[in-house]
Amino acid sequence: MTPPTERSTPLLDAHLVVDRGAFRLDLPLRVHAGEVVALLGPNGAGKTTALRALAGLQPLAAGHLTLAGRVFDRPDRRLHVPPERRPVGVVFQDYLLFPHLSALDNVAFGPRRHGLSRRAARERAARRLAQVGLAGQLDRRPRHLSGGQAQRVALARALAVEPVLLLLDEPLAALDARTRLDTRAELHRQLADHPGATLLVTHDPLDALVLADRLVVVEDGRVVQTGDATTITTRPRTDYVARLVGLNLHRGHADGHAVRIAAGVALTVGDDLHGEVFVAFPPSAVALHPGRPDAVANTWPATVGGIQRHGDNLRIDLTGPLRVAADLSPAAAARLHPVPGQTVWAEVRPSDIRAYPTGNS
């Protein structure tokens, strides 16, 4: 699971360019052996298109796709290897288990197509299903499997062809919350055992953070940020990522410890920086006061926008010079008694703000 050094050759080396009407996917992608990469992004960002391109179900308009040193896509040389001749296994979003085949025959389907005898294919399938804890469900048809079991059969089916590249499209999206928790842990174990490269497509940040070694965030067909879980969660670079990880994000110009935010508000931060920077702070770090507080730094007048429950707290959307989300504890909310349209003073302590340059870190 440890990410290999940057110098080793990646197992998957691709630059996926796909045109679909006005939408263009332009995604460079490298995944090393044993590495799990999550492609994270909002709906319509092009994640599934990328997965289909890797599987060979969607031809590339430009770019290239190399797996374990073999070229599978080179549009400029009119080279496109069809899906059935790629060493790729796919777990589809709603699994797409063949409804007319038992769990065992679903998993044996791939090995059989790869030249194994019926008997050998079924033996391998039975082994795979035993590994995911389904030794007792071999003869069940997909419609008699629970959501979690179907997910495991789908994973076993994709892994039974021993793929160089394993692709998972929203592997947990079809499950209810309770099953999702168990299945996520189980999936994590299975992915750790997979010696090849793994690419996971998801819009759920939790799935991405738990399952992947590295995250690639895509928006509108382009990569907006890459990094490990810590980088992504502490240093978001777009509003989308900031929302995902629950941070307020603003862009400003730093001059030492003072950051001038575009709207004219200046924040004092702990980091000493110069030039264009991002500032990020959690909603829980924002304190609200009915009147102007005594502290001089990092206070500004704001208007209460929306109010929602957020776990045990209230989440207040503030408008004004800065659009910021603030979390109020029940006690604080009782004291302030916020109503939409009310003017309040917001305050953030410099130590709660993280500032980092906008340039590539």
Add this chain to the structure above:
Amino acid sequence: MHPGQQVAVGSPGRRQRQRVPLPLLLPAVAGLLFLVLPLAGLVIRAPWSSLPQRLAEPGVLTALRLSVQTATVATLLCLALGVPLAWLLARVDFPGRRLVRALVTVPLVLPPVVGGVALLLVFGRGGLLGGWLDATFGVTLPFTTPGVVAAEAFVAMPFLVIAVEGALRGADVRYEEAAATLGAGRWTTFTHVTLPLIAPGVVAGTVLCWARALGEFGATITFAGNYPGRTQTMPLAVYLALETDLDTAIVLSLVLLAVSVTILVALRDRWLTRP
């Protein structure tokens, strides 16, 4: 299909409050009577007492056997040619696909007699292919039992193609994509994934096709003639009996009616109750 049946299945509670306006109810009942009365007349006028003897007449059994045999062979022919044709129409985007689809359905609306004439022009002795078939393989279609099969297949195949193409369009192509990612080529995917998925549609199409072939009259009598034992199928026998012996005609018709009703009952679950 009965709309009333769907209401009954969909919302039994609401039917109570539904009042059917008379301008709709009267023609509806009249239409129903118009469809059912002739069939009732057939049953009422049937010579029930002499039915067993009449059924046992050699001519009747011969016609029935020939009908079942030719309709079955014609259906197998339609399956062998029609399922691939339906797949082509549903899955391959080729230029002129809409025109081909329209051409496939022409036999549905073409008067069968015209179909028979057209078959004669192509497969007749002096026809486009008939002379060549005769010279090369020694095969003659007109006025032979294979000619009956050809006439029935010509008229019945669109039913199969349309049913199977509909099933293919309704089937989720992503299953085929999943099969491809598991290493299955297009042919294997078709036989191992697509066909099992659309099996209900193929069955429905096959039964409809067989029923249509069994009842075929116009194209058969034009292209294959009316020779007892060779080309005289049940509908032709009914037509011939009508001129000599009405009771025999009724009995033969009853047999065909029984076959049709059996097919409808067999199909009811899979096909007719589908929303």
